Amino acid sequence: LTLWALLAISDVLAEMPGGFLATLATYSALIGTGLLAVFFAVDGYGMKAASELWLSAPPSETTAALYAALLMSKLGIASGSIYFFWYLGLMPLLYGAAMIQSGVFPRWISIVAILGGVLGVLAGAGFYLFGYGIVSLFGFIGSQVIISLWILAAGIVLYRRTVALT
Numbered sequence: 467l468t469l470w471a472l473l474a475i476s477d478v479l480a481e482m483p484g485g486f487l488a489t490l491a492t493y494s495a496l497i498g499t500g501l502l503a504v505f506f507a508v509d510g511y512g513m514k515a516a517s518e519l520w521l522s523a524p525p526s527e528t529t530a531a532l533y534a535a536l537l538m539s540k541l542g543i544a545s546g547s548i549y550f551f552w553y554l555g556l557m558p559l560l561y562g563a564a565m566i567q568s569g570v571f572p573r574w575i576s577i578v579a580i581l582g583g584v585l586g587v588l589a590g591a592g593f594y595l596f597g598y599g600i601v602s603l604f605g606f607i608g609s610q611v612i613i614s615l616w617i618l619a620a621g622i623v624l625y626r627r628t629v630a631l632t
Contacts, residue, residue, distance in 0.1 A: 484567025554586025
């Protein structure tokens, strides 16, 4: 649903001044959604499988199983960092800049997108540099909440704009 909302926002912005930024934001949304799927697969399925392998390994193989679980953990951090940076950071920054140039959306919605994007970049950098930590986790949660509220607000603006045109 989020991707469809972003594509609807992109359709409106593509026809306005700064449309090239909307095009870049659209590509960022599509790539970010793919990265999200990879992150969920690694962090959800891969980590569960690796931990079960380690827990059920015979004593002679526990070291190898532990290294496999550690590798999966590192892949989770890496894929999460890329997703946070790309989808929660770069994408809302591009949408925010496109919204400012278009003049269709209120300025405060653009600023919310940019703030969410900055927090997303910081969350991605935090996970990459420091791994799972409380600061990185709150950065992720904060950026996700801000971006979700921003998409909802932008959808309301688009809905009101459509109703006003009819």
